[in-house]
Amino acid sequence: MASLFRGSRYIWLRWNKHVDVAFVSTRSMASKTPVGFIGLGNMGSPMAKNLLKNGYPVIATDVFPQSCKELQDTGAQVVDSPADVAEKADRIITMLPSSPNVIEVYTGPNGILKKVKKGTLLIDSSTIDPAVSREMAVAAEKKGAVFMDAPVSGGVGAASMAKLTFMVGGVVEEYNAAKELLTCMGANVIYCGQVGTGQAAKICNNMLLAIGMIGTAETMNLGIRLGLDPKLLAKILNMSSGRCWSSDTYNPVPGVMEGVPSANNYQGGFGTTLMAKDLGLAQNTATNTKTPIPLGSLAHQIYRVMCSRGYANKDFSSVFQFLREEEGQ
Amino acid sequence: MASLFRGSRYIWLRWNKHVDVAFVSTRSMASKTPVGFIGLGNMGSPMAKNLLKNGYPVIATDVFPQSCKELQDTGAQVVDSPADVAEKADRIITMLPSSPNVIEVYTGPNGILKKVKKGTLLIDSSTIDPAVSREMAVAAEKKGAVFMDAPVSGGVGAASMAKLTFMVGGVVEEYNAAKELLTCMGANVIYCGQVGTGQAAKICNNMLLAIGMIGTAETMNLGIRLGLDPKLLAKILNMSSGRCWSSDTYNPVPGVMEGVPSANNYQGGFGTTLMAKDLGLAQNTATNTKTPIPLGSLAHQIYRVMCSRGYANKDFSSVFQFLREEEGQ
Amino acid sequence: MASLFRGSRYIWLRWNKHVDVAFVSTRSMASKTPVGFIGLGNMGSPMAKNLLKNGYPVIATDVFPQSCKELQDTGAQVVDSPADVAEKADRIITMLPSSPNVIEVYTGPNGILKKVKKGTLLIDSSTIDPAVSREMAVAAEKKGAVFMDAPVSGGVGAASMAKLTFMVGGVVEEYNAAKELLTCMGANVIYCGQVGTGQAAKICNNMLLAIGMIGTAETMNLGIRLGLDPKLLAKILNMSSGRCWSSDTYNPVPGVMEGVPSANNYQGGFGTTLMAKDLGLAQNTATNTKTPIPLGSLAHQIYRVMCSRGYANKDFSSVFQFLREEEGQ
Amino acid sequence: MASLFRGSRYIWLRWNKHVDVAFVSTRSMASKTPVGFIGLGNMGSPMAKNLLKNGYPVIATDVFPQSCKELQDTGAQVVDSPADVAEKADRIITMLPSSPNVIEVYTGPNGILKKVKKGTLLIDSSTIDPAVSREMAVAAEKKGAVFMDAPVSGGVGAASMAKLTFMVGGVVEEYNAAKELLTCMGANVIYCGQVGTGQAAKICNNMLLAIGMIGTAETMNLGIRLGLDPKLLAKILNMSSGRCWSSDTYNPVPGVMEGVPSANNYQGGFGTTLMAKDLGLAQNTATNTKTPIPLGSLAHQIYRVMCSRGYANKDFSSVFQFLREEEGQ
Structure with a gap:
């Protein structure tokens, strides 16, 4: 039934x-x-x-x-x-x-x-x-x-x-x-x-990953705008309390690291549409258990908008590109 | 003049x-x-x-x-x-x-x-x-x-x-x-x-720190609601892509680590009001340079609300406590 | 089956x-x-x-x-x-x-x-x-x-x-x-x-209502901080493009209107916990249809946090009180 | 000096x-x-x-x-x-x-x-x-x-x-x-x-306007995805508590109203870049007076991202278009 x-x-x-x-x-x-x-x-x-x-x-x-x-x-x-x-x-x-x-x-x-x-x-x-x-x-x-x-x-x-x-x-x-x-x-x-806790662990990890990635992209972009060299900024973050996997292992800024999707026009890696799916699961479990996840929710929405704006199949670190000002502006 | x-x-x-x-x-x-x-x-x-x-x-x-x-x-x-x-x-x-x-x-x-x-x-x-x-x-x-x-x-x-x-x-x-x-x-x-780049580096680090901390607090809270043991969840995150300074060095959940403010009722450490100040600087520089910082802005607002709700002088990792459901509900 | x-x-x-x-x-x-x-x-x-x-x-x-x-x-x-x-x-x-x-x-x-x-x-x-x-x-x-x-x-x-x-x-x-x-x-x-469209219409209305209410609360609070008289500000908004149901019919600021919950310590009316439930439905339908609702999601999270902080049974216009600085600070 | x-x-x-x-x-x-x-x-x-x-x-x-x-x-x-x-x-x-x-x-x-x-x-x-x-x-x-x-x-x-x-x-x-x-x-x-209160009133109005507009765009988009006719949804909102200036006077969905920018490919009206500027002023005054404006901040960030993604000179109601899924997806 x-x-x-x-x-x-x-x-x-x-x-x-x-x-x-x-x-x-x-x-x-x-x-x-x-x-x-x-x-x-x-x-x-x-x-x-x-x-x-x-x-x-x-x-x-x-x-x-x-x-x-x-x-x-x-x-x-x-x-x-x-x-x-x-x-x-x-x-x-x-x-x-x-x-x-x-x-x-x-x-x-x-x-x-x-x-x-x-x-x-x-x-x-x-x-x-x-x-x-x-x-x-x-x-x-x-x-x-x-x-x-x-x-x-x-x-x-x-x-x-x-x-x-x-x-x-x-x-x-x-x-x-x-x-x-x-x-x-x-x-x-x-x-x-x-x-169910296997799923819970996976969903939790990916939610924090998404938050860290968007946060790293925002931070690197802001630092560059304020005159910092991106490699230097990454180095400073990685020896400080801003350090996270997205800053030290999978940096979203082209030119900072080799062998990551940002070094290859965001090809390969973990697609934005898959991250949006996992964040949807995180959102559903949070809604159903009445758990507040303000940053997790906003991360979900950002990846959802990115899917609507042509980033669905790029690696999820392409949020850096999404947030950068368009050329010519 | x-x-x-x-x-x-x-x-x-x-x-x-x-x-x-x-x-x-x-x-x-x-x-x-x-x-x-x-x-x-x-x-x-x-x-x-x-x-x-x-x-x-x-x-x-x-x-x-x-x-x-x-x-x-x-x-x-x-x-x-x-x-x-x-x-x-x-x-x-x-x-x-x-x-x-x-x-x-x-x-x-x-x-x-x-x-x-x-x-x-x-x-x-x-x-x-x-x-x-x-x-x-x-x-x-x-x-x-x-x-x-x-x-x-x-x-x-x-x-x-x-x-x-x-x-x-x-x-x-x-x-x-x-x-x-x-x-x-x-x-x-x-x-x-x-x-100015010294300031920029400091502001950038603290913005990413705030995002990572709130993200960690949300994630740990969600995982606990979903039945995960907090120490185990922290361990899983720290060996995975969710890893960040707030999860592996300054975990906001009481009982997960020793020697951090969460182990001492959020006394000492870096006060919420100071974090709110630094996020205000990040917001101002972002606004003035027209840089989008969606998660950074929301982190700022969350710490600002916390200052209004009695958390001004607690360590900024107390956001975990802020997001938890009140006892008796 | x-x-x-x-x-x-x-x-x-x-x-x-x-x-x-x-x-x-x-x-x-x-x-x-x-x-x-x-x-x-x-x-x-x-x-x-x-x-x-x-x-x-x-x-x-x-x-x-x-x-x-x-x-x-x-x-x-x-x-x-x-x-x-x-x-x-x-x-x-x-x-x-x-x-x-x-x-x-x-x-x-x-x-x-x-x-x-x-x-x-x-x-x-x-x-x-x-x-x-x-x-x-x-x-x-x-x-x-x-x-x-x-x-x-x-x-x-x-x-x-x-x-x-x-x-x-x-x-x-x-x-x-x-x-x-x-x-x-x-x-x-x-x-x-x-x-299903009856539900859809109800959910849509209540999502926009929640956004308008929180927006009105933020705006009134900011205006008061900037030296505006709340009644005057409400009047200006209501004759301008900021006008909405929450500003002109159900104003959340005590003293601006009579016969509304804000005039009665936020008793009666539509409880925060009920609004959080309806926003959870909006969030679920949006997640399932892959529709981005950034403000709707954040409104949901704010009402969810309010439920955790003692506002569950107050009218949903009490978000004004939630955002105000605590006395004595 | x-x-x-x-x-x-x-x-x-x-x-x-x-x-x-x-x-x-x-x-x-x-x-x-x-x-x-x-x-x-x-x-x-x-x-x-x-x-x-x-x-x-x-x-x-x-x-x-x-x-x-x-x-x-x-x-x-x-x-x-x-x-x-x-x-x-x-x-x-x-x-x-x-x-x-x-x-x-x-x-x-x-x-x-x-x-x-x-x-x-x-x-x-x-x-x-x-x-x-x-x-x-x-x-x-x-x-x-x-x-x-x-x-x-x-x-x-x-x-x-x-x-x-x-x-x-x-x-x-x-x-x-x-x-x-x-x-x-x-x-x-x-x-x-x-x-200063003239400025305060203007800034407050425009912040609530931006929140109402994005909220209306999200709501209309969600309703359409859920099978509602956009004209009917606008009518329902406008006789209900979701009503606001953006829903009843300046609806952002093409085909709902005549004589508004949404009926003219978002030409004319009030440009996204101008709205982003006013929201930057709102954010600055809020930051400086330590006033929490979570939805106002997010509205600011959304218009800032839109400026980076080619919407700078379109009317601010084009946020509806920004949030819609791209054709062909």
Whole structure:
């Protein structure tokens, strides 16, 4: 029932302290039994390949046949639907674009939960609303399965090189089982707490990242206008209390650093539209928990306006360019 | 003439590239001739004492007789006015609360410039509008003196222990002469460029600091609401792209770190009212140079509201407390 | 299925132009057949009484027995659940606090849709997310019923005096049937378009109201600081382009107007917590439709902070008091 | 002395209640003696012509010879400098672009105050910082002259048709003398209080105007995204509490109203760059008086970014266009 799942989001928020019941795993712990993988996009595809490289049989599906074909050529078995994956694997990883996709893949007519086996471990690496992660966990629990959220930081390059960072939420008894698989795809695996806290950690980090980046862009621009050399200003900030990742590792001003998107006309990196999406998640969770986030909200709005003004596909450090006066003025 | 100085601010902004003429110092370079010191407040007093400790005779004045008396007891000579200091010293340091005080002390009826000797080195360590620094430099130049701005970072403790950082703006030919004195009072002396750039660097750093602090407070609060342990969240941020000085060195959440104001009910540290003042300077320079600073402006407004709501004298990391829901709600 | 309803939200957004199929009403048009009423709170109770006054038999329910008892004493028939109401009435009005309640009352285990008759007219006067209104309309349509959203403006007083304004969204063919009932409870009934547009109109109005109110409070406070008499400033604004409802009808400065909450220590009126809720809805719809609302977002954050600082139950014009400097500073 | 005027700004703020000493006018009250006019730009030129039309001899000057020539052809006497105007007229009106120009024209080497006669009435219709108006009043008083601020609302059209609104600050005893001249150029003359309050009223109005305009643009855009017809939404807002001048008189959405800049590709009207200037004045006065203006600050930043992104010369209602998603996205 729609109302049950929907309503359960709110009930869950209130009662979540009482549902951390221990799950007793009944699945095989033999490490090389098949692993399901659903969502073979830019991130999911190299992640699934890393499972194959580590000797795990992979049973995969995706809505795009071409993506399935490519993974099949690497040795995976392709099936028709999430339900079919659930029939054949008792460990499944999902990597999907947004909350509605996750809901569809888990609870839809051909979703995982239609045919999931008791004791199956479900790991969702999508970046979505933590409330949806909690809903999925409740729905999975009703089928005797275990759902964990494990969103990643790091981009396509990190996915290819198995250098992702996973932030994991879910029952602690299943963490080691999840970690066994996640270490094949990432360099860091961090346990964050109950289900949804992996998402929470990711959203929190990206909100502070966005604030720091826009703040760095404003500050560098102001300093340049006041006559400071940008490299010198960056150096001063980085030895002082203004220091942050955006000033010392990913400076948004062309010419200050090499090997970052600002050195390459803001190509590559983390797109403005993706940052706007993550800030939308931060805003939703803040609104729903009645948490004030004045700078986070404004950062969201700035990236939203940038998407409307032609910056959607540039790296999110292009906010420096957005704030600079146009030439000729 | 008021109009000349005022107007000159704007002309200066336009023409400042052409005025970096070399000053030929005519003052004694003998290091232990007297140094003037004007402004003996919480910061100025320990700074002047450090000059005395380094063997410099100090000729001082302040509007508060008690402050003068205390320094006199430590060995300084006290005189009646800035003009009197200028008569007796050809190196003068000023440490004053705000722009109007600086204007008065330099260009007022009993100001330094009334009796300044040709070739005198004037170092202003106040944190003020860089445009006022430039005005003072022009006024000093007319009298044959040299004005440099050298605002500090670091608080009363750093001032006492001679651990301040000085950001210095002014003609490069005089930088070594300034550095000789400033190293008696600080651990770092950074040359930033033409006059006013010391102020610019300080203002820029503090604006980014304020943005990072409020951002950290919002993020930590949101994460806690979403079920994350604050220490764990801080750890995750600090190994990720959300990392900043406020998250890894001065965390605003009680219980996350020791030895910071948040561990001591936000006593000590850098007061909200002082941060609001520095953000006001950032706002003024941004407005006057037509530079957009959306997050910097909002940070200013948040600290301004906090000053109105009882947080004026708490450390600026108390924004975490300001944003938390009140107990009992 | 949860996924169907959830997913449908997104599909609906994309396809809503194609679903305005005509509904053929099969319910009795005789005006004095029973009307169902669910939600007997501060607003719902006087609304239901106005239906009774107009000669309509009312079949009601609420989760609070005391509320049911009171309406029963006025002549209504009380039943146990929304499903029971649906069994006995083919016109039903709902007036509930928020989206989850609406979802529960319509689609829950004892919800309206469990026993709704074909052709029933369902009118929801709650203020909720328009996407939820659209979901409810789809769910109702599957049962052969018609759902319309009809949120109100005006408070408890207007509800008692049948002076509410209704903003109505839904299929135009049913608008007259809805209007027949709504005119018993309100002075204005406005047709806004397809389902969800009633909510949209309400949310838009309240967002602009909040912006205007905070803007008026800031402006009046600044003017007073600059030496203007508040009554004179209000008069000047109201004859100029700064004029808005908050300046000319509901001025937030004590002493400027009579009969408004600012004249009564911000008691009564429209509570800050309710405004924060409506701004949360505006924020959610803006985030979900990727619409930038920088001032709307900041207004939301300001009211959210006010709720955390003791203003939750004061009228929303108390933002003037929130921004004023505290006495004694 | 610069320091005196500068310092006096701050003293004045503190002591302004005590300086409303009565000025005894010694100038001729005969109405058709010459009137000085300085500043013959888009606004000043038609204003001066209206004085000529009303039979006043005009003695004028401007930095652009062409502007002087044109007014000379209409019958004015042109002289070389503000000082020369002051020598020949004991009532002088100034209409200048910004604070530095006003300072130069009044207190510069060839400024009015160099040759002003005792008892001269000086009326400044420029829009500037009220603190500068107060400085000018102090400087004028020292020469025995009276300075009043009288900024206008209304554009070039209103200036030509003598339909301007003047907001006047200054000693009340001189108000009637000022009004005699101002009524030749405007339809409304409003006395606001002590010197500087005319500026304060103008700045306050324009800040609330900017907030209302951006708020209206956001709200209309959000409503359209949610499926509302823009004309219908405007109608609903205008009969509700969201109503403001920008929604009911100057709607920013093309197609909602005729005869406004939004109906003409945002040509004409009040340019974004001028609004950004006025918001900069509001921000400066707020910063200097420590008044929180969160929405006013953000409105300032939005118009500042718009100036950087190609909207400088469009009407300020073009913020609607700025916030809309780009076509093709």
